[in-house]
Amino acid sequence: MDESSKCDNQKECCCGSTTDNSQCCIDSSIEIIVSEESWVTGRVSTPIGEILQVSTKLTIYDKIGSWKARWGINRMNYKINPGLYCVENADKMSPILVTANYKLSFDMLRKELSGINAWILVLDTKGINVWCAAGKGTFGTYELVSRISMTNLSKVVDHKTVILPQLGAPGVSAHEVQKRSGFKVVFGPVRASDVKVFIGAGMKATSEMRKVKFNEYDRLVLTPIELVGTLKVSLMVFGVLFVLNLFSSNPFGTVDFYAYIGALLVGCVLVPILLPWIPGKAFAWKGWLMGMIWAAGVNALNGWPLNPEYSLVRALAYMLILPSISAFYAMNFTGASTYTSLSGVLKEMKTAVPAIIISAAIGGILLLMATFIPNI
């Protein structure tokens, strides 16, 4: 095995903690083969040994698993073993489709392959989806080339072509892979649902298949994880407010609670869903705008400005704090979106981050005044 030497050359190698060099970093994250998994339908024998054959149907377990991952439950460990898998009755001429070892990515691919004889080559992306992993380089040239040689792919098939999802391209250099492995990389469609048509058309992708979309549903499924991400901070905020309440003359109450939750929902759910329809381009701006509407709504609900239940100071504090919260979380959605550039986000943050901090700080001071100074 020359894997340990490869391992030594790899800077990101993670086997530093285990001094045993015979165990390469690439394999260190691999769990025991679980052939009793519900998605395994059998085994086929090949020149490189037995290969697991996988189902093209998703079971309730797969669906529950996807749902949990979307809500951040065990999301970072929702992965399968890298390596080669067989779909239907793949033979020496069958196409090889490459994907990530995030179970959700693997499921999205295999469920589109009913009636197609194909091989799936799963790369070790540490359980991250294709696009994100390509951005990090784990779905990359090095991993693909070493996976091709580790699985002895050239013994399994009589051709020299691997099909990659197009979104793997930021990490994989097709000409480098060909140079190093002899395998030609063909970039397939963006979406797994187009794979069947792509193969049927002689591995030709239409321009429609090449385009990334980001429709309402795509955005909606990303919102749970955004919300889950705010839980920890929110609990801390509630903790601090609870302690402050012990000393205050006008304690924090229901209004503060729903005002805050509302601002979170605006930034994490409403802005992502309404994204293209909210005027403006910067995400933080979109969040600020919607947060401002929410703040005005909260104040109006409490009779402001005609017959306010609380002081002008508190009303002003809401107008400063709530839009900042929404703006911050909307800005964070740039990472989930499919069209923001690093340069663009940096430019947006240059204005947004100081504005958010200043606005939230002044608002926070006003809110403390309203809470601690009687009759203000």
Place this chain on the structure above:
Amino acid sequence: MKHKYLRNVVTLKLNEENCTGCGMCVNVCPHEVFLIKGGKAHIIDIDSCMECGACAKNCSFSAIEVKAGVGCAYGIIVGKLTGTEPNCGCSDNDSGCC
């Protein structure tokens, strides 16, 4: 509805002299930034570029230059705080790699 982000910020550059018109950039671009016309690639929609770097990585003639990275505010904040390059935060508690 097509999403539009900030204009005139992207670092994408195409050196037409090196370009052979092979069309690989058109194949890998997720936002139809390039078009092959008259045997050369042309940037037709630079503001749609998200700097993923797929085109530059797959141009075997080194005709494309872009400062690739993740357009992720959270990643940039974490990067600033920890003094590293902006990195996507989605694998912070990655237990797979030690």
